[in-house]
Amino acid sequence: MTARALATTCAATACAATALSLLLTSCGIIPGLGGGDAPAEDPAPSAAPDAAAAHRELPLTRQGRMFIDGGGDVLLEITFRKLQHNGEYLMIEVDHDLLEPLRASGTSTDRTAPIRLLDPVTGEVLRAIKDPGTGLSLGTYFTEGSDVTPVHQGIPTTFRRYFPAPSHDAGHLTFTGSGLGHVPGLPVEYVDEFTPSPEPNIHDYFNEYAEKTADELPGELFYPEEVPEPGLDASAFRQGIESFVDTAESSTTRSGDRETISLHADRMFDVNADEPTAEAAETIRRTALTLRENPGPGEITVVGHTDGSGSDAHNRELSLRRAEAVRDLLAEELGEDFTLTAEGRGSEEPVAEEGGEDDEQARARNRRVEFVFTVPDTAAGAGGEGLDSAARHVAAPAVFFEDLEPVATAEHGDVELNVYPLVRDGAYLFQMVGFGNSTLSDLEADLGAGEEVAGGPDRVTEGTLGGFRLLEPDGPTRYVVRLVTEDGYEDFADEVLTLSPGDEYLALAVFPAPGPDVASMTLHAGAFGEIPDVPIR
Known part of the structure; x- marks a missing residue:
């Protein structure tokens, strides 16, 4: 079964929990909170990045919240282990580890955005390659022809996805999706051949293992994979x-x-x-x-x-x-x-x-x-x-960071908004905001961000941060960038799904960057109003 890197719907049961592909979707929206090795000392959020700040090597780890339709969202830890370029394709290898119990009655959502690898200097966006015959993403799978992959709680699961190579050589790429928000500074390793994947050790035994508890499962779970053939036309997966x-x-x-x-x-x-x-x-x-x-x-x-x-x-x-x-x-x-x-x-x-x-x-x-x-x-x-x-402003790719602290808060009805520092990455600014539900029941966030502005983009997708804007004092207004797709356009901004009580959900919006002398901007956040002086990190 090839797990999809796009929207997926599956049952979360004791036998086959939820889609492993959720790792490679922007289904959850919760902040990345640490994990992995301690980083080098970061500059203060209000300061520009230290020019001498060093990029870090893999593995790198972040945490995010997996969205489960119907409630019971769970904390997910993602470790980026490999990002290899063989001259024709990119291969990303990650570990996926659930850090909280998965509620058996939950189901995943099919409204999630795909993961993306972005060259922040050129603005080229790469999406996971799908098999032209089956429409399923190439890489790790469990049962051929199915898009449901088991999740083994308490056991990290390693798997791979393949992407077209970027049009220009890039030393570092940015990852978005999986509820992690903005993950910059992933180093690209140039190789003649991809590192061989581990031999499958569970493909023939799923029915037996499915009846066992997490404590009884083996320490490592590996799956077979489908690697793209040389010469495959992957142009449809560039945006x-x-x-x-x-x-x-x-x-x-x-x-x-x-x-x-x-x-x-x-x-x-x-x-x-x-x-x-x-x-x-x-x-x-x-x-x-x-x-x-x-x-x-x-x-x-x-x-x-x-x-x-x-x-x-x-x-x-x-x-x-x-x-x-x-x-x-x-x-x-x-x-x-x-x-x-x-x-x-x-x-x-x-x-x-x-x-x-x-x-x-x-x-x-x-x-x-x-x-x-x-x-x-x-x-x-x-x-x-x-x-x-x-004015076209292109900086170096941003370095990987563990977490950010909110710099402002706002409220609209029962929804609280945490605003995090803007991060300058190549030619773009990445704005992460966290949504919180102050009630005791699930609710839908009223973003109030889809209003059209005369002369501005008229294609804002309902339910996303696409209507947010960045304002400079007496200067330009910067709108959320849009992805050019085969079917038209889509916001490079996360959709905000149902908010459960007690959790914070991170959402991301991407803007064209201002000049290097601009240290802060005003965020027009739809129904939440204007938040002044959001610093640029």
Whole structure:
């Protein structure tokens, strides 16, 4: 049976408890609390990481809470033992150990997110490879053709999963999922061949062992595995990240190596006019600085957009004239090293829905001029006197840490929110928050975070932290990044499931990083309001 690394539903009984695959899902949301060797002394949460802080070697251990639908969530300890790269695939080997009794009547949930390995420098996201024939994840399994794997309480269980290799060589990757939140700094070992897995010692004896107690089970349990064949097309298991940063002057969307800078037209043109204002000249000068500082954009498409008022023909003509006017000004600033083309798309591609309560704001957002180009996905760039929204900040991968202390708390109804320090990891900020239930019964958290913002992402997934935002004083607003999938988009933010009393549930949201001089930010946490001065670790 191949255990799935995606959403799983199974019974938790005395014979076959719950899915081992829960280890490799983001089913539980509870903070990682220590375990493993003592770390080197970490900087204070409010301080930037020590430049000399050393990455740690495997094995590394974290704890999280496994979500069991119907109650009885259990504490889970996860030890990362191997992360190997053979030139074509990644192999991760982990130990899974339940630290609390598993309630027999519970069942797991099928609403969980898959685990992810992230290259935080390039933003490439890797997911566990599935067999193209069965749709089950490759790696350790128990009974072929089934997605239920036994859990042996009190006995660590070792198993493996396989991922496509990252497109760029990476020394350290970040793990998310399994209720651990953010696990950075996992070192990648480059090998010619993967370390052979231990020989199975329980495959033919499950029925016998299932009737035994944990004390009677052997000290080590190993299972057979299915290794991906060389040459397997694993491209479907790579995902890109789309980010969105907004200011009053401009917004910038990045999706892989494609970048779109959008200038708000109301600051550049009078109503129905195509002659740039005096203010537009300064904005275009700063845009030119940004484009020069971004390596690679030799070809730039300037695209004009209008709102939905007026006829289609009028809108297309006006948007083209505006794009041509901006292109000509930009050409004067950039010189001959760039190729500029102009297009007018009228009201065909709105970024905000018109006709609602915020109609005026939505229409203003749709009136814009965009610059579309490509840049290397590892590149830093922009900043200084360029556009604030387009500054690309790429730091080194973060080091592994044991735990974090909350820096603020908030309440909404019967739900308490612990806010942990932001962690800078490569090109992103990772925000972990802990949810607590102050009642004596299970409840659903009202995040109040799914409201749409005119001009912001309009695809926030209900029940996740996708509507959270990070704010800089008098600076850009940073939205939760989104994963580009075969079916569209999904938030790179955890879903918040049913909260049981007495436990804290950790949830994670990922944002594009600000400049290195930014030491703290304000977290807009939906129904919990704004939490100021959240430090960046």
